[in-house]
Amino acid sequence: MDMRIGNYCIGKVRSVDGSNILVKAEALKIPEYDGHPAMHVEVGAYVNCGDFHGDTICMVSRVRIEEVEKKGIWEENNLVELSIVGSVNDEGRFTRGVDQLPHITCDVYLLNGEQVNSIMGIDDHLSEDEKRKFFKVGKRSMKGGGDVYFDLDKLLGRHVAIVGTTGSGKSSTVARITQSILTEYPQPRIMFFDLHNEYRDAFGGQWAEKTNLIDWDNFSLPYWYLDLEEFIGIYYPGAGGTQEVILKGLIEELKKDNVEEDKKSRVSVDSPIFFDIEELIKKLDALATAETTATKKEPFQKLSNRISAINKDPRFDFLNRERLSQKKLGEYFTELLGVCEETKKYITILDLSGLPAEVRTISVGVLARLCFDYRYWDMDPENLPLALVLEEAHSYIPDEREATYALCLNRVEKIAKEGRKYGISLIVVTQRPSNVSTTVLSQCGTFITLRLTSDLDQNKVRRLLPDTIGEQAEMLSSLRDREALVTGDAVSIPGRVRFDEPNPWPKSKDVKFHKAWTDGPPVGYDIDSIVEAWSLREKRTTK
Structure with missing residues (x-):
């Protein structure tokens, strides 16, 4: 040309x-x-x-x-x-x-x-296979700038960060990119860690048949999938060396009891094999009873009391929902990834809005680790490549090393550093890039930077952007909604992009105060039903 x-x-x-x-x-x-x-x-x-x-x-x-x-x-x-x-x-x-x-x-x-x-290699002379690499996401912001296409392999093969202040259009941008992928590719695999239940609406309608929506009331993370570090992090944070040794021996013994004799030697405390947590509590109580002094009883009693308290707490029901069925990990992933022959799904939305605050970080880390381990043990990374959308990433992979976040940081940073080799990619979404792990962000090959108003956020992002964007970096605070600076592997030439509107939109638009304060509450608005749902921890959807 x-x-x-x-x-x-x-x-x-x-x-x-x-x-x-x-x-x-x-x-x-x-x-x-x-x-x-x-x-x-x-x-x-x-x-x-x-x-x-x-x-x-x-x-x-x-x-x-x-x-x-x-x-x-x-x-x-x-x-x-x-x-x-x-x-x-x-x-x-x-x-x-x-x-x-x-x-x-x-x-x-x-x-x-x-x-x-x-x-950039996007023209009519491409072969059909080459054309399939690219999908349209929006238009360049300049007059006459034309349509913008992303290279899917480079976008997800090397991780992507989508950053922008509240209201800049992060959720709509994520929804639009995913909807474009669904339009162009018949069998993607994308999993949302949705902490605020935003994406339910974005993947209804025409996308509903392809979407596996796991709402909070049906979400489960069976406790027997946890490795020892994760189990202790949820059931007994800060456990000492003595308690850790006790738990390791008992859990490993219980897991070995549930496999055939010839497999026992290969089972470890971290193997995702069912064991009955009630049996664990009984064994701890029996060990406490067998001791003759209060000092010797104490470590067993503390373990038993703490695990019993978590086990009976209704906020932690998601750990026990599959206890009666003793769901195997294979069945769990078949449903999670939507690969059932009868009902194939390609987008999985995990509503994590009901996770107790004290275990939210660990739970996200467990989910990330399970997905990584699944891809690790699938010897061909091209069999079922998987992208994880980490919404509100600053809230569980911060740029700090407190013990509270250590487990989740370790899991997600491992994916950031090694995931490309095993066919697992990260889409890191955050309003506070200055608070997100530098290790994770530095591994992202593509940056989609929407409006940023904080100097701290702007400065961190500028350090990660190429020098060639020049004065455009000065415009970060004045970008329009859904307008972003896009740099990195997915686009050969960096520049400003106005993303297309999603259809439908995620549930993240600004509240229309003028309408609500003009019309008043809707007919049938019932405070008692809201309080009941609050008391019973039932997430009830509204239309």
Whole structure:
């Protein structure tokens, strides 16, 4: 494709300083003509400094309009600053880096969306298999910028971070990306850790048949799937070495009792094999009774009392929901991943809004670890690649090493560092990137940065973004809803993107106070039923 359309020429190069180029522009607006869209010279627009040296692709980083006096007449002087992002190779494709810098007086041409997509490898000449790698998510923010496509393999193969302050459009962006994936790919596997029950609405309607919605009343995380560290973290936080040794021996013994004789030697305390927690409590009580002094009884009694208290607490019912059925891990994952032959599902939404605050972090860590272990033991990473959407990531993988978060951080950071090899990817979603594990964020290959108003958040993100975005980084606090700076592996050339609206929307829109305070409560509004649901911990959906 021609990268030097004559009518798109805006001026000539006046100075070159490393990767920074200054252009004297003759025009800042190019009208529509001959089927080519109208274009404006604006921050984030792409240009080609093309001449005998080749095609150098740059991004507009600043536009300065000055008034200068020439022979007593004041004239407008348009200066455009560019940042080099790469060049076009012999095959007509974009590549990072340049062999030769543009020269002074080199012509500068604006690039429209079709041209940009062409050098990124998104054009009609692709094979069907190559086309399947890309899916549309929105449009470039610049006038005439064209449609934006993500490379699915690079987006999820190297993790992605979606960050932005409350109300900037994080949830709608996540929903739109997922809906686009559902549209283009018949059998994806994406699992949402939904802490606020936001995504139920986004995957109803046309997506309902493909969505496995596990609401809080049906969510389960059987206690026998926990490894020893996780079990102690939930049932006896801060247990000493003596209690840990006692639990290890008893749980391992109970698990071995539930397998065939020839398999006992390969069963460990961490094996996801059923054991009856009531039997564990009885064994602890028996050991306490067998001791002759209060001092010797104490460790067994403390364990028994603590485990019994958690076991009877209705807030922790999710640990016991499958106790009677003794559900095996294979059946659990078959349902979780939606691979049942009769009812195949491709999006799994785990409503975790009812998790008790004191075990929310550990529970998320357990789920992440189970998913990683499943992919680890599936010897071919391409059999069933899985993406995990970590909503509100700052609340359970913070950038701190307190004991409260250690277990979850360890599990998620392991996926961040090793998941690519085993076909498991992270989509890290947060409103406070400054509070999220730097280890996790540094492993993300693509950043989708929506509006950020906090200086701390902006500074952390800037350190992770490439220098080529230039002045665009200064716009983080003024981006529109669903508008983001997108950089990294999923898009060869970084830039501003306005994401399409999701259809339907997640339950994350701002509350319409004007309507509620005008119309009043709906007919049949019942405070008693709300209090009853609160008391019984029943999550009741509303339409």
